[in-house]
Amino acid sequence: MNNQISLCLWFDGQAKEAAEFYCSIFENSKITSANPMMVTFELNGRKMMGLNGGPMFKFNEAASLVVNCETQEEIDYYWTKLTEGGEESMCGWLKDKYGFSWQIVPTILGKLMSDPEKGQRVMIAFLKMRKFDIETLLNA
Structure with missing residues (x-):
């Protein structure tokens, strides 16, 4: 079995904005999907997720x-x-x-x-x- 480990970042409504910011900085980066709750993206080929979870965690x-x-x-x-x-x-x-x-x-x-x-x-x-x-x- 080949399990992929990825990072999930918790945001207060800025997940897509943050993903766009990060993808603009690192080569080989792209947003792979987005909806109001979450965005998945790759930074230099590494899979990441941004979650619009609200203000409770910083x-x-x-x-x-x-x-x-x-x-x-x-x-x-x-x-x-x-x-x-x-x-x-x-x-x-x-x-x-x-x-x-x-x-x-x-x-x-x-x-x-x-x-x-x-x-x-x-x-x-x-x-x-x-x-x-x-x-x-x-x-x-």
Whole structure:
């Protein structure tokens, strides 16, 4: 059996608007169906669902989506798009305009952190950052 696991995001009436926003940011993304209660969509080929469930539940930092980026240009792009109307946080975290949390992370971070000589300096450097700066991490 091949069970597909997907994410369901709970909105207070903005599910389709949010899906359109997310699909405009990520390549290989599309809305696959929509009705007043829910929207299904794909972000970079990953199936997602938005549910217009009402105001009783809000997003918090206990759940986030991680966007792994190869280049500073990718980090800058996703950071700019996703913080539009949202808010920056520390260490590559942000909340979009719907209150959902994202982590915009350079793919090289794990390698840098595991370097016995540089790992500590890299950690000290990124703890001071909001949006990650790859050059600063490499020079730590």
